[in-house]
Structure formats: structure tokens, C-alpha cells
Amino acid sequence: MTFNIGNQSAGNINNVGRDQHITGGQQGVMVTPEAARQAVIDLRAGLRLAPLEQQTSAAAEAEVREIEAEIQKPEPDRPRAASSLERLTRLLLSAGSLASAGAALVQPLQTLAGWLGSLGGPILHLLPLLA
Numbered sequence: 001m002t003f004n005i006g007n008q009s010a011g012n013i014n015n016v017g018r019d020q021h022i023t024g025g026q027q028g029v030m031v032t033p034e035a036a037r038q039a040v041i042d043l044r045a046g047l048r049l050a051p052l053e054q055q056t057s058a059a060a061e062a063e064v065r066e067i068e069a070e071i072q073k074p075e076p077d078r079p080r081a082a083s084s085l086e087r088l089t090r091l092l093l094s095a096g097s098l099a100s101a102g103a104a105l106v107q108p109l110q111t112l113a114g115w116l117g118s119l120g121g122p123i124l125h126l127l128p129l130l131a
Contacts (some may be wrong), residue, residue: 033115035111060088082116082120090126
């Protein structure tokens with residue numbers, strides 16, 4: 001059997017040749033470019049509130065600039081943005097800033113990880129360490 005499928009855009013897409021049985025449901029996250037840009041703004045605001053040393057703050061801002069640059073492009077390099085977001089998340093975790101700043105940093109990180117799709121999975125796996 002051959003599938004000829006054009007462009008698709010959705011949280012979950014299942015292309016099957018026969019019966020499909022789904023138990024437990026499916027869910028997906030769709031983050032628009034506008035929501036990703038707002039997450040960068042929110043992330044910067046959260047970083048201003050976080051108690052960071054000057055060197056850590058500068059490194060965090062450099063990663064945010066990288067992420068923002070990719071989001072602004074018509075064809076973003078998502079793997080590059082994912083690398084920057086993961087470095088930023090690890091930096092903030094090691095500085096203890098995610099625990100102290102809470103939702104002010106975690107929410108935008110989650111949104112940006114959602115924008116990355118499957119590339120954001122490793123970042124999302126880092127965030128539950130806060131619980």
C-alpha cells in the first residue's frame with residue numbers, strides 16, 4: 001500500500017493502512033510562532049527577577065538571544081534553538097534559578113520546548129526535577 005500525503009500540520013497525525021485502536025487518548029501541543037516570541041519576552045522578564053550571578057546572567061542572555069534569533073527567521077533552525085534552550089535550562093537548573101524563580105522561568109521554557117516539538121522533549125524531561 002502506498003500513501004501519498006501532502007503537507008500536514010497538527011499536534012498528532014496518525015496515518016495508518018488498516019485499523020487503528022487508540023486507548024488512553026492522544027494529545028499534542030501546538031505553539032504558534034507568536035506564542036514562542038511571547039515566551040522569549042516572558043523568559044527575559046523572569047531572568048531579570050532571578051537571583052543570578054553576573055556571569056550566569058550573561059550566559060543565559062546569550063542563549064536567549066540565540067533562541068530569539070531562530071524564532072524570528074521564516075525557516076527556523078529548530079535543532080539549533082533546541083540546543084540553546086537545553087543549555088539555558090541546564091544553566092538555570094545548576095544555578096538553582098528554576099527553583100527560586102518558579103513559574104516565571106518554567107512556563108516560558110515549557111512553551112518554547114512545545115514550539116520545538118519532539119526536539120523539546122529532553123528539555124521538558126529536565127523541568128519535572130523541580131517537583
